[in-house]
Amino acid sequence: MNAPIRWGLLSTARINRRLIPAIRSSRRSRLAAVASRSKDSADAYAKEWGIPLAFGSYEEMLSSDAIDAVYISLPNHLHAEWSIRALQAGKHVLCEKPFALNTQEVDRMLQAGLASGCVLMEAFMYRCHPQTRTVLQWVGSGRLGEVRDVFGVFTFKQSGGEDYRLNPAQGGGSLWDVGVYPISFAQAVYGSAPKKVFGKADLSPSGVDLTFRGLMEYPGGRTAQFLASFALPFHTRMSLFGTQGQIEIERPFIGMENTGYFSFTNAAGETQKVSYPQKELYLCEVEEMESAILEGKPTEVTLPQTRDHIRTVEALLASARAGQPVELA
Ligand SMILES: NC(=O)c1ccc[n+]([C@@H]2O[C@H](COP(=O)([O-])OP(=O)(O)OC[C@H]3O[C@@H](n4cnc5c(N)ncnc54)[C@H](OP(=O)(O)O)[C@@H]3O)[C@@H](O)[C@H]2O)c1
Known part of the structure; x- marks a missing residue:
């Protein structure tokens, strides 16, 4: 396929x-269309944003030859269905997080991806950003020694x-909304899903978790802990504790374009700011899709990692319901 990709x-x-x-900022992509459940809404949106084509149903856009790739920004319970339908229509898919709501859905999506030969990626934009890539390089280079404990926070009102x-x-x-960020970060660091998890939730009257705490044990006894909440003021953080040093990231998921650095403290207690190339956050995932579609490169967020994110969340939810630790299959 030749550039530009028609989104x-x-x-x-x-x-x-x-x-x-x-x-729009990438020369290898072009915004071609928007689809909405109603034609009026699609038309109004296309006019507001200057988008050439407006479709009054998702099906219509998927059957159009004017589109190569779709960005799926639906509520979470619709990600699997519409990713599969898009793949079956021969479209590349960038699907918002969380990718799906259970492992069975993920497996159906992966099968549809394989059958179509199209690119499929979970839209964890922060994973494609130079800050995360640099942190993972530092971890991989051994500068922190062995990372044995990871803490993460993502809260907002x-x-x-x-x-x-x-x-x-x-x-x-x-x-599902923000807990998946620290979970996915920890798993990018550790390179696997946990063996065992413990979750504790505060539920709303409707039955969703307003706050969720998780403790996860990885192979070798390494751990990750996180706090996710809809009920606390905005806060994000990732802390990686290694035997030879520690990394603190103030803006691990969003807003790192403004900070421009993370902190590394060595075994002697000396702290340095580590900078990385500045890059617009969401452009990073667009470029990741471009490299995969146009050059056949593997995506930074891999499908086995995505499957692990979802089965970890499933286990955490089961643990919170049971009030007991749960082992992953
Ligand atoms: N990566 C990030 O930084 C980030 C940030 C925020 C959200 N997200 C993810 O992006 C997705 C969308 O989040 P959002 O807050 O942007 O969503 P939103 O504003 O609530 O919009 C969801 C859209 O889905 C469509 N839709 C189809 N069926 C629907 C239904 N039954 N109920 C409601 N909407 C329905 C609607 O579009 P039409 O009416 O046009 O069909 C609606 O505008 C979520 O999966 C979320 O996790 C990611």
Whole structure:
């Protein structure tokens, strides 16, 4: 396939606002279309954002020859269905996190991806950013010694109202929404899913977790802990504790374009700021898709990693329900 990749937005979600300028800023991509559940909404959105084509249903956009790749920004419970339909229509798929709501859905998505030969990636944009790549290089180089403990936080005050985040049937809850960030970061560091997890949730009246704490044990007795919440002021952090040093990341998931560094403290207690190339966050995942589609390169977020994210969350939810640790199969 030749550049530019013709992108279609599958929904008029709020998060599209970050992808639209990213797609437009790359010479290897072009924003070609938007699809919405109603034609009026698609037309209004296309007009507002200057998008050439507007489709009044998702199916219509998927059957169009004017689209090569889709960005799936639907509520969580619809990710699997529409990723599969897009792949079956021969479209490359960048699917928002969380990729799906259980391992069976993930497996169906992976099968559809294999059968189509198209690129499929979970949209963990932060994984494609130079800050995360640099942190993982530092871990891999052994500068921290052996990393044995990881702590992560992603909290914000969810404003209430009509939001799928508060609906259990739509994959709501802080764990699916923001807990997946520290989990995926820890697993990029450790290179595997945990063996055992313990989760503790505070539930809303509707039954979604407003706050979720997780403790995860990885092979070799290494651990990760995280806090995810809709009920606490905005805060993000990742801390990696190694036998020879420690890394602190203030903006591990969003906003790292503004900080421009993470901190490394060596075994002597000396702290240095480590900078990395500045890059717009969402452009990083667009470029990752471009390299995969146009050059056949592997994606930074791999499908086995994605499958591990989802089975870890499933186990954490099961643990929170049971009030006991759960071993992963
Ligand atoms: N990577 C990131 O930085 C980031 C940030 C925020 C959110 N996200 C992810 O992006 C996805 C969308 O989040 P968002 O907050 O942007 O969503 P949102 O604003 O609530 O929009 C979701 C869109 O899905 C469509 N939709 C289809 N069926 C729906 C239904 N039954 N109920 C509600 N909407 C339905 C609607 O578009 P139409 O009416 O046009 O069909 C709606 O605009 C989520 O998976 C979330 O986890 C990622």
